[in-house]
Amino acid sequence: MTEKNTETDETENELEELQEKLQEIKDQEGIIGYILRGAKSASIDLKDPTKIIDYAVLSSTAFDASINMAEALQMGEPQKIVVESEETKLLSMNVNNHRLSIFMEKTVNHNNLYKNLK
Amino acid sequence: MDRDPSAIALNNAITEINKAYPDIKNSFIFTKNGTILTGDQETDQQTINNIQQSFENLKEKAKTIGNLESFTITTKNGKLTLSNIKDMHLLLATSKNADKNHIHAITQVIIPTILKTVEALAPTQPQPQLTPPKQFIVDTLTGFFAGDSVQIDTEILRDWTKNNNDPRARVKTAITGEPNTPENIEQVKIETFGGNSTLCKVKEINDQNMKGKNMIRIPEKLCKTLEINKGDLVKVEPAS
Numbered sequence: 001m002t003e004k005n006t007e008t009d010e011t012e013n014e015l016e017e018l019q020e021k022l023q024e025i026k027d028q029e030g031i032i033g034y035i036l037r038g039a040k041s042a043s044i045d046l047k048d049p050t051k052i053i054d055y056a057v058l059s060s061t062a063f064d065a066s067i068n069m070a071e072a073l074q075m076g077e078p079q080k081i082v083v084e085s086e087e088t089k090l091l092s093m094n095v096n097n098h099r100l101s102i103f104m105e106k107t108v109n110h111n112n113l114y115k116n117l118k
Numbered sequence: 119m120d121r122d123p124s125a126i127a128l129n130n131a132i133t134e135i136n137k138a139y140p141d142i143k144n145s146f147i148f149t150k151n152g153t154i155l156t157g158d159q160e161t162d163q164q165t166i167n168n169i170q171q172s173f174e175n176l177k178e179k180a181k182t183i184g185n186l187e188s189f190t191i192t193t194k195n196g197k198l199t200l201s202n203i204k205d206m207h208l209l210l211a212t213s214k215n216a217d218k219n220h221i222h223a224i225t226q227v228i229i230p231t232i233l234k235t236v237e238a239l240a241p242t243q244p245q246p247q248l249t250p251p252k253q254f255i256v257d258t259l260t261g262f263f264a265g266d267s268v269q270i271d272t273e274i275l276r277d278w279t280k281n282n283n284d285p286r287a288r289v290k291t292a293i294t295g296e297p298n299t300p301e302n303i304e305q306v307k308i309e310t311f312g313g314n315s316t317l318c319k320v321k322e323i324n325d326q327n328m329k330g331k332n333m334i335r336i337p338e339k340l341c342k343t344l345e346i347n348k349g350d351l352v353k354v355e356p357a358s
Contacts, residue, residue, distance in 0.1 A: 065189070069191060076194040078192070080191070082188075082190040083188075
């Protein structure tokens with residue numbers, strides 16, 4: 001019981017740490033926002049709230065597509081997913097059993113964000 | 119897979135690239151409308167279809183951030199890159215140790231250059247019909263069985279067969295070795311010197327006495343519409 005509580009505490013601490021990092025990232029130039037989804041909860045912070053649903057659907061589709069494709073080609077579990085359009089890009093990854101998607105302008109270096117969060 | 123000459127050229131290019139870069143595990147190219155142009159021998163059709171389906175779904179949802187340009191997945195074992203090149207999508211699955219610069223060169227320089235070259239050599243749009251109009255002397259077809267088709271000499275119809283004038287078909291024949299099957303002319307455009315014109319079905323002349331006389335037999339009803347009479351001259355060209 002004590003062990004389980006310690007584990008839960010650790011996970012909560014890691015999550016808090018992640019939230020803090022995300023708050024810092026959010027204020028960086030070119031960051032449009034993020035979606036963090038766990039099994040029971042989700043936190044969304046986007047500059048344009050009207051796009052929440054569209055961005056949430058895209059994030060979920062990116063995860064599903066990456067799993068399907070990696071599985072089809074026997075490449076193992078996806079670690080980093082990047083979707084790029086003409087002006088915007090999306091970085092998605094799994095952090096502490098949460099699905100994280102960060103939306104940003106194309107000029108932002110997503111590799112730096114990935115290293116910071118992993 | 120598409121056996122178009124450009125697809126064959128692309129297939130050869132992909133094969134050579136795979137040989138030169140052993141870190142490439144899977145590769146294939148498909149068009150925006152889902153047609154698979156070429157792919158490596160290792161990836162089976164079912165796998166390609168699965169990937170294509172997932173990608174199409176993602177492309178649709180990604181419209182919210184603009185037109186999708188690329189999709190990259192990094193896993194423990196390697197990297198999968200789906201790039202948008204002109205009207206096509208290139209998938210490259212590479213091993214973990216693949217050189218980033220090489221992959222960038224392939225997706226951004228080599229394949230786009232090959233596509234441009236292939237397009238220049240074998241244009242995707244069919245060439246316009248090169249056959250000039252021919253002049254014929256009108257003979258009227260009368261009677262119950264006149265029908266609505268005009269009649270022209272077999273030799274002339276044979277000369278007009280579309281593929282004889284299509285350079286793309288000739289390139290295809292040269293590369294694939296497949297026979298260049300001529301397509302029969304089914305319609306012609308008739309133009310009178312009075313400025314009237316019409317499209318109508320065409321058949322071979324069935325009257326032996328009329329053959330080789332540079333004549334066109336036109337049903338009487340159509341002659342009236344075109345305001346022409348027996349013995350008039352008309353310009354005729356094959357229509358697609």
